[in-house]
Amino acid sequence: MLVEKHFAVIGDPIGHSLSPVMHRAAFKAKGIEAEYQRFRVSPERLKEAVEGLVSLGFDGWNVTLPHKEKIIPFLHELTPEAEKAGAVNTVRVDHGKLTGHNTDGLGFVRSIEEDTSGLAAGKDSRSHGKYAVILGAGGAAKGIALALADRGLKLHILNRTAGKAEELAGLVRARGGEASWAELVPGAWLGQADLIVQTTSVGLKGEKFLFSLQGINPQALVVDIIFRPAETLFLKEAKSYGCRTLNGLGMLLHQGVLAWEYWLGEQAPVAEMWTALTKAVAAD
Ligand code: ATR
Numbered sequence: 001m002l003v004e005k006h007f008a009v010i011g012d013p014i015g016h017s018l019s020p021v022m023h024r025a026a027f028k029a030k031g032i033e034a035e036y037q038r039f040r041v042s043p044e045r046l047k048e049a050v051e052g053l054v055s056l057g058f059d060g061w062n063v064t065l066p067h068k069e070k071i072i073p074f075l076h077e078l079t080p081e082a083e084k085a086g087a088v089n090t091v092r093v094d095h096g097k098l099t100g101h102n103t104d105g106l107g108f109v110r111s112i113e114e115d116t117s118g119l120a121a122g123k124d125s126r127s128h129g130k131y132a133v134i135l136g137a138g139g140a141a142k143g144i145a146l147a148l149a150d151r152g153l154k155l156h157i158l159n160r161t162a163g164k165a166e167e168l169a170g171l172v173r174a175r176g177g178e179a180s181w182a183e184l185v186p187g188a189w190l191g192q193a194d195l196i197v198q199t200t201s202v203g204l205k206g207e208k209f210l211f212s213l214q215g216i217n218p219q220a221l222v223v224d225i226i227f228r229p230a231e232t233l234f235l236k237e238a239k240s241y242g243c244r245t246l247n248g249l250g251m252l253l254h255q256g257v258l259a260w261e262y263w264l265g266e267q268a269p270v271a272e273m274w275t276a277l278t279k280a281v282a283a284d
Contacts, residue, residue, distance in 0.1 A: 017038050021277065025273055062259055063090070079100065157179055190214075191215050196222045213237050217243075222246070
């Protein structure tokens with residue numbers, strides 16, 4: 001069978017990326033002859049890799065760590081979303097012109113708007129918190145913070161290295177949002193937050209969170225962007241206080257859905273992509 005479209009994901013490391021599984025499921029469901037590969041690209045070979053992908057006729061690719069910012073000089077144009085985030089997770093090739101786009105922020109917002117732990121569950125108005133607390137101030141936190149501020153949420157950003165929280169809060173404010181910042185320690189914010197988003201790498205190895213969540217608002221929606229393990233000890237504790245919780249798999253799904261739609265110009269088969277993702281995670 002003739003493969004008509006070519007897509008990929010580039011990053012380093014890349015071995016555990018679930019993007020191929022999710023995108024292949026989407027192509028299959030839509031009967032589109034396309035392939036989606038993953039390539040490990042070291043930072044020093046990024047420029048050559050981009051040129052190679054273009055030479056080989058790729059129609060687009062996803063970009064993951066550590067290339068989301070470093071790829072920008074090799075692109076011709078950025079969408080407003082990529083411009084705003086200062087990072088690219090999706091590239092589209094149109095007649096040799098490379099456009100960088102970013103679907104991480106909106107993907108996160110969609111994942112909290114729609115409870116993806118059961119797509120049938122539908123909208124949940126409780127997820128539209130007025131006061132959002134973001135734990136961490138790295139690349140992932142930045143995309144999420146800007147997207148939430150765009151939606152009119154008031155942010156409080158906490159980070160171990162307080163200077164980075166200050167910097168991110170400054171960026172949010174410079175873009176018209178509301179944000180305060182502090183060092184990552186427990187405080188009154190626990191009881192006040194409508195939405196708490198855990199973006200640090202703490203919990204990836206199954207370890208305990210940095211402090212107890214005692215005093216947490218039981219009405220809060222608590223999100224951990226980690227999805228392996230499926231339930232971090234942080235989420236488990238939040239759940240024990242009665243909070244509704246969500247891991248990062250919904251964010252992964254929706255950034256992928258938005259990327260797919262950006263490339264293909266048609267609605268993505270969300271349910272099939274979600275099934276593929278959950279099956280792949282369960283088989284891990
Ligand atoms: P990503 O792009 O995935 O967000 P990152 O930019 O490396 O990754 O950010 C990692 C985040 O996890 C940072 O907020 C980091 O805090 P620092 O800025 O202080 O380094 C946070 N982090 C990682 N390990 C941590 C730990 N043991 N305790 C507290 N925060 C931690």
